Amino acid sequence: MKKLLSLVASTVALGACLSFSAYAQDKAAAPAAAPAMAAPAAGATCDAKAVDKNGKALAGAAKASFVKKCEKDNKSAAAPACAANAVDKNGKALAGAAKNSFMKKCEADAAKG
Numbered sequence: 826m827k828k829l830l831s832l833v834a835s836t837v838a839l840g841a842c843l844s845f846s847a848y849a850q851d852k853a854a855a856p857a858a859a860p861a862m863a864a865p866a867a868g869a870t871c872d873a874k875a876v877d878k879n880g881k882a883l884a885g886a887a888k889a890s891f892v893k894k895c896e897k898d899n900k901s902a903a904a905p906a907c908a909a910n911a912v913d914k915n916g917k918a919l920a921g922a923a924k925n926s927f928m929k930k931c932e933a934d935a936a937k938g
Contacts, residue, residue: 836888847866870893871892871896872892874895875892906931907927907928907932908928910927911924911931
């Protein structure tokens with residue numbers, strides 16, 4: 826159990842570091858456009874990662890497919906951490922609608938960064 830929690834914590838920390846480094850690179854490249862950007866962090870990083878093997882930006886259906894898969898992977902990466910935290914105030918595991926609501930909010934918060 827400790828190994829699982831350690832793995833989840835390191836995965837979340839690594840994701841945060843990668844998101845921050847991508848954000849820092851975007852911020853340095855276009856400081857004037859930063860205030861106008863209101864896109865979620867997960868979408869922005871997926872857009873930034875949407876390049877082909879030659880380093881050119883993807884476009885059209887290829888980009889849409891890549892971004893959709895990337896966002897799905899980001900959401901599923903947060904699921905284990907959220908599931909581990911899905912407990913009530915007495916320490917019992919949540920179930921049913923309470924768990925669904927908690928998981929939805931937790932995954933949305935993880936996607937925002």
